Amino acid sequence: MAARIDNGTPLERAAPAETIIDVKGLGKTFTLDSGPVIALESVDLTIRKGEFISFVGPSGCGKSTLLNMVAGLLPATQGEATLNGRAINEPSRQVGFMFQTAVLLPWRTVEENVLMPAEVFGTKTEATRQKARTVLEAVGLGDFMNAYPRQLSGGMQQRVSLARTLTYEPDVLLMDEPFGALDEFTREAMNLELMRITQAAGITVLFVTHNITEAVFMADRVVVMTPRPGKVSGVIDVELPRPRTIDQMQSQTFTDLIFKVRGILGHGQDSHA
Numbered sequence: 001m002a003a004r005i006d007n008g009t010p011l012e013r014a015a016p017a018e019t020i021i022d023v024k025g026l027g028k029t030f031t032l033d034s035g036p037v038i039a040l041e042s043v044d045l046t047i048r049k050g051e052f053i054s055f056v057g058p059s060g061c062g063k064s065t066l067l068n069m070v071a072g073l074l075p076a077t078q079g080e081a082t083l084n085g086r087a088i089n090e091p092s093r094q095v096g097f098m099f100q101t102a103v104l105l106p107w108r109t110v111e112e113n114v115l116m117p118a119e120v121f122g123t124k125t126e127a128t129r130q131k132a133r134t135v136l137e138a139v140g141l142g143d144f145m146n147a148y149p150r151q152l153s154g155g156m157q158q159r160v161s162l163a164r165t166l167t168y169e170p171d172v173l174l175m176d177e178p179f180g181a182l183d184e185f186t187r188e189a190m191n192l193e194l195m196r197i198t199q200a201a202g203i204t205v206l207f208v209t210h211n212i213t214e215a216v217f218m219a220d221r222v223v224v225m226t227p228r229p230g231k232v233s234g235v236i237d238v239e240l241p242r243p244r245t246i247d248q249m250q251s252q253t254f255t256d257l258i259f260k261v262r263g264i265l266g267h268g269q270d271s272h273a
């Protein structure tokens, strides 16, 4: 029998997790009047169900382009990406996307904003409402369901955005610097919350950040990219135990991992890739 931790979760995985996203030879060239721009070139990546993957790399190396292609928002010009074995050609309800700033409708309450996708997809039921309330409680907004976006801080608005994404239960969550505009303290709290919720729900996360410390702290693997045209220059396994705690950042293992990422990115860079 597998060993168990206090909450009854088996310490060992029963079986190796299966692949959820497979990226093979993926590339994107934009055609501008001034000529072609090769944003991404020959990216290969296999992502397992439930993994948390951070992406770091210099500005303009194609991180957002890669996420947009996995979201089915941009067609590839080379190679392909699959989700559960099927080519990604269009946006899918299994995949949620969260951007740097919360896009909320100012005339709708917090709860109504969270229920927007359900309304659009025609799946709003009492169960969805209940789910929205549970998720809003989980992100600490239980007392703000009837508030309007203008009555919330930036961090709270991002929580609404996170709650909206989580309410429709995506298998994959794509996050493009989701907390980049928040102060350090709020960002740290959001990161811990995000890990707790996605881990409990088994959601696979692709997380783009410019912050190396955050990238390592959050991830099972950190994907380091080269300057444009973006390619994968290294993938680092982060074998720190979960749940992650702030104390782990003081460990030698953590420091070594940061230096490993920096080493691949190139020497002389500060902690913001």
Ligand SMILES: Nc1ncnc2c1ncn2[C@@H]1O[C@H](COP(=O)(O)OP(=O)(O)OP(=O)(O)O)[C@@H](O)[C@H]1O
Pocket (backbone or CB within 6 Å): 030, 031, 032, 037, 038, 039, 057, 058, 059, 060, 061, 062, 063, 064, 065, 066, 228
């Ligand atoms: N729609 C577009 N049309 C033309 N060029 C584009 C388009 N989108 C991105 N690019 C170009 O592709 C390259 C990669 O851009 P992308 O936004 O993916 O980089 P990034 O790594 O996310 O950058 P940052 O870290 O600054 O957000 C850049 O040179 C950018 O100018």
